[in-house]
Amino acid sequence: MKRLGTVLLALVGALMLAAGPAAAHSVVLGSSPEQGSEIAEAPEQVSVTFNEALQQQFAALTVVGPDGNLWSKGDPIVDGPTVSVEIDGLGPVGEYTIAYRVTSADGHPVSGTRTFTLTQEGTGTPGEAAAGDAAPASDVATDDGGGPAVWWFVVAGVIVVVAALWFVLRKPKA
Incomplete structure (x- = not known):
């Protein structure tokens, strides 16, 4: 015994x-436009909101259209738990991908994608062709390591x- x-x-x-140790990272609470939504007109900006404030540095947010071109304009802006980027109209009907990569409050990078569909042809002017994937093709936050x-x-x-x-x-x- x-x-x-x-x-x-x-x-x-x-x-x-x-x-x-627990490694809790930022998770997406929502986006504008929402994941999987259908919209008829382009919003002035696209944003992704997380469950905690984000670090200001190293944020990336792009919008890529069904034509493979960038539709986001300028640099992303981090405001607390939200990262946003301006767009100046959208173009062809189809699925648009919001790709994000941010640094969570604990210092770990978090990236992913969200999509929405434009149902009516837009009048915006596209940017340059998107160069590869800006983030993994999933809505699940990913961790680049950093811990044991x-x-x-x-x-x-x-x-x-x-x-x-x-x-x-x-x-x-x-």
């Missing part, structure tokens, strides 16, 4: 070592448990 108690204590200790890999903690925990089991279950020399 004493050995079983020691094994359980070692297991609990290993599991506690394996628990890393969780699997290191898991490996360390397994090693501790195996060592504890070996120590407890070995046969003592007579």
Whole structure:
């Protein structure tokens, strides 16, 4: 019984070592235009709102049309939890992609995309052709790392448990 108690204590200790710090990053609460919405006219600006204030530096926000051209004008503006960029009209009917990359309050970059559909031809003038993907093609925030890999903690925990089991279950020399 004493050995079983020691094994359980070692297991609990290993599991506690394996628990890393929580890494909560900014998450999207909404956008204007909203994800998947259909609009007939171009708004004056496009914005994405997060659950916490964003850092001012390194923000990127673009709008790419179905023609592959940029429709956003100028640099993005960060105002608390919202990043926005001006647009001067839209053009062809179809799906537009809002690509964002911001720095969350904890210093981690968060990026993703949102889409909306223009239902009536616009009169805006396109910018240059978009150069590749400005962000991953998903609405899920991504993490570029920066913290310790969780699997290191898991490996360390397994090693501790195996060592504890070996120590407890070995046969003592007579």
